[in-house]
Amino acid sequence: MDAHALEAALRPADGEKCVFDTNPVLNERLTHYCPGCLHGVAHRLVSEVLHEPDLAPRTILVAAVGCATFTYDYFNVDGLEAPHGRACAVATGVRRARPEAVVFTYQGDGDMAAIGLAESLHAANRGERITSIFINNTVYGMTGGQMAPTTLLGQKTTTTPEGRCLAREGGPVHLAEIMAGLEGVAFAARCALDSVAHVRAAKKALRRAFEVQIQNLGFGFLELLSSCPTNWHMDPVTAARHVAESMIPVFPLGVFKDKAAAPSGKPSDAANESEHTAGGAADA
Amino acid sequence: MSRVVFLEERCKGCRLCVAACPCGILRPSGRFNRHGYEVMEQAGTCSGCASCAVMCPDVAIRVFRSVKAKEGAA
Ligand SMILES: Cc1ncc(C[n+]2csc(CCOP(=O)(O)OP(=O)(O)O)c2C)c(N)n1
Ligand code: SF4
Ligand code: SF4
Ligand code: SF4
Ligand SMILES: [Mg+2]
Numbered sequence: 001m002d003a004h005a006l007e008a009a010l011r012p013a014d015g016e017k018c019v020f021d022t023n024p025v026l027n028e029r030l031t032h033y034c035p036g037c038l039h040g041v042a043h044r045l046v047s048e049v050l051h052e053p054d055l056a057p058r059t060i061l062v063a064a065v066g067c068a069t070f071t072y073d074y075f076n077v078d079g080l081e082a083p084h085g086r087a088c089a090v091a092t093g094v095r096r097a098r099p100e101a102v103v104f105t106y107q108g109d110g111d112m113a114a115i116g117l118a119e120s121l122h123a124a125n126r127g128e129r130i131t132s133i134f135i136n137n138t139v140y141g142m143t144g145g146q147m148a149p150t151t152l153l154g155q156k157t158t159t160t161p162e163g164r165c166l167a168r169e170g171g172p173v174h175l176a177e178i179m180a181g182l183e184g185v186a187f188a189a190r191c192a193l194d195s196v197a198h199v200r201a202a203k204k205a206l207r208r209a210f211e212v213q214i215q216n217l218g219f220g221f222l223e224l225l226s227s228c229p230t231n232w233h234m235d236p237v238t239a240a241r242h243v244a245e246s247m248i249p250v251f252p253l254g255v256f257k258d259k260a261a262a263p264s265g266k267p268s269d270a271a272n273e274s275e276h277t278a279g280g281a282a283d284a
Numbered sequence: 285m286s287r288v289v290f291l292e293e294r295c296k297g298c299r300l301c302v303a304a305c306p307c308g309i310l311r312p313s314g315r316f317n318r319h320g321y322e323v324m325e326q327a328g329t330c331s332g333c334a335s336c337a338v339m340c341p342d343v344a345i346r347v348f349r350s351v352k353a354k355e356g357a358a
Contacts, residue, residue: 001292009289012348016286020337020347033341035321036298040341196304196335229298236298240339 023051027076036236038193038226038243039068042135045203046106047075049210059102062091064116066108067141085116088123091130102214104131110140113149113173124219127184131209131220134175136190136251137228145231149173152250157231172250176223180256186218187211189255192225194243198253208260217259225251286332286349290323294344297321301336301345310336 001009012018022028026047033039050056061079063071064087072079082090087105095103105112112120112134123130139157140146147157147164150172154163164172180188187209191202202224209220225247227239234242288310295317301324302310309328316322332349 010346015351016348017351019332019349020334022343030294035296036300036341038341044343196338199338236300237303240300
C-alpha cells in the first residue's frame with residue numbers, strides 16, 4: 001500500500017468508527033524488540049494508562065537495564081536511566097524531589113529480582129510513591145538467555161543447560177506475592193500478556209498500580225508475565241502459548257493486595273485490606 | 285463491514301494478530317516490508333473486535349468498526 005492509499009484507508013468512512021488507534025504518549029519510533037516480543041504490548045498499555053487521564057506531562061520514567069533499557073525512547077514522557085537494578089532507588093529520589101510527579105520504573109526480572117532485589121524491596125517497604133512494572137520473561141533476555149530468579153524449574157537456559165534444578169538453583173521467585181507482604185505496598189498484582197483477555201485485564205491492573213501512587217497510598221507493583229521468543233527458541237505464537245501453559249500455572253494471576261479497594265481507603269488500615277489470590281480478581 | 289488497516293512498515297511479521305483473530309480472517313500476505321518482514325492481510329469478514337490490534341506488539345494495526353456492527357469493548 002503506498003502512502004496515499006494508506007492515508008485514505010486510515011480515514012473512517014461513513015458509518016465507520018475507529019475503535020483501535022495509537023495515542024500521543026506512545027511515539028512513532030519502531031521499537032528495537034524482537035518480532036513478537038511482548039515488551040511492546042506492555043509499552044502500549046503503559047502509554048494508554050498515562051494518556052487516559054492525561055498524566056504524561058507530569059510523568060517521569062526510570063528505565064532499568066535489560067532489553068527495555070531504551071524504553072524512554074518510545075514514550076513522550078520525561079525519563080532517565082538507572083544503574084542495573086537500581087531503578088527503584090533512583091525513582092525514590094525523583095519522587096521525593098518532585099512530589100507532584102508521577103514516577104514509574106519498568107524493570108525486567110533479572111534487573112528487579114536479581115541484582116536489584118534489595119533496592120526494590122526496600123523502596124516498596126518504605127512505601128515510596130512510585131509504580132513499578134516488572135516484566136517476567138523467565139530469562140535475562142538482553143544478555144542472551146541466562147537464568148533469572150524467575151526461571152521455571154526444568155527450564156534450560158545458557159547457565160542451566162540441563163534445566164533449572166530446585167536443589168542447585170532454588171525455585172522461581174514469586175515477586176508479586178513477596179511485594180504484597182510488605183507494609184508499604186499499596187497494590188500488588190500479577191497479570192499476563194499472552195491473550196486478548198489477559199492483556200485487557202492487565203490494563204485495568206496497571207491503572208490501579210498508578211492510582212495508588214497518585215492517591216498517596218504507597219508503592220504500586222504490577223508483574224506482567226511476558227515472553228522472550230528469541231531466547232526461548234520459539235516462534236512468537238508458541239511463546240505466547242508457553243506463557244499460558246507453563247508460566248501461569250507456576251505464577252498464578254491475581255490481585256494480591258489493593259489498599260485503594262479497602263473500604264476505609266486508609267494507608268495504615270492493613271486489617272481491612274481486601275486480599276485476593278489466584279485468578280479472577282485481576283479481571284474484575 | 286468492519287475492517288483492519290495494517291501499517292505495514294511497522295509490522296515485524298510475528299503473526300500474533302493472526303493467532304488472536306477469533307474470526308480466523310488474517311493471514312500472511314506473501315508481501316514483505318522494507319525491513320524484510322512478511323506483512324499480514326485481511327481475508328474475510330471482520331467483526332471489528334480489535335483482538336488483533338490488542339495483541340500486536342508493534343501497534344501496527346488500526347481497526348475501523350462498522351457502526352451497524354455490534355458495539356463492544358475497544
Ligand atoms: C552492573 C551490571 N551487571 C551486569 C550487566 C549485564 N546485564 C545487562 S542486561 C542484564 C539482565 C537483563 O535481564 P532482565 O532484567 O530480565 O531484562 P530482559 O532483557 O529479560 O527484558 C544483565 C545481567 C550490566 N549491564 N550491568
Ligand atoms: S531478547 Fe527476548 S526480551 Fe529481549 S527483545 Fe528479544 S524477545 Fe524480547
Ligand atoms: S478486528 Fe477482530 S475480526 Fe477483525 S481482523 Fe481483527 S481480530 Fe479479526
Ligand atoms: S501482530 Fe503486528 S507485528 Fe505481528 S504480524 Fe500482526 S501486524 Fe505484524
Ligand atoms: Mg528478563
